[in-house]
Amino acid sequence: DIVMTQSPDSLAVSLGERVTINCKSSQNFLYTSSIEDDLAWYQQKSGQPPKLLISWASTRESGVPDRFSASGSGTDFTLTISSLQAEDVAVYYCQQYYGAPFTFGHGTRLEIK
């Protein structure tokens, strides 16, 4: 199975500040027929189901604010929030969908400092 490792486990950031969450996969899945990476980022607010923010490692879903961006390739990926807003308090998960089992990272809890 592909293991997804996120860091940090949690972080507290002041409103308006930049947030960076990292995700590392245990397997390089660049070597496929596509140049895109099968990596998604989800946001889960308290008491809600997860919401897809980013797919293909860097493509923002429709309606997701442009303060959310993501990058990475190979085994190392990053989710960035350029200016933290109060409504961004949530747990963020990365997920690989290259192949089943479609493993998630253990999550990064984001709070306001």
Add this chain to the structure above:
Amino acid sequence: EVQLVQSGAEVKKPGESLTISCEGFGYSFTDYYIDWVRQMPGKGLEWIGVISPRDSHTRYSPSIQGRVTISVDKSINTAYLQWTSLRASDTAMFYCARHRSGNLSDAFNIWGQGTLVTVSS
């Protein structure tokens, strides 16, 4: 509106059986894979398995294979997650989710509201 609607919360005793459901609305049900995801209390997301509503082909996580069965009734646009003998450790929130496209390798863009399963004697 495209949505997945899950059955309501369940409280069961150890050893009992259970089936929870996930009904798709607003799209062609057989065109998109459906996954089940577990979230134990206070924990992260854990992928359980996936089913193709078109041909009922399934894949399971090795960690849970044999404990649950995923099935589908495409005549009523509904996927199921079934246990034959529940344990207290099965207590969790269960989500169904739909792939964004008809491809198995794609992100999950539609999620059900979740079904809370509580197993307690």
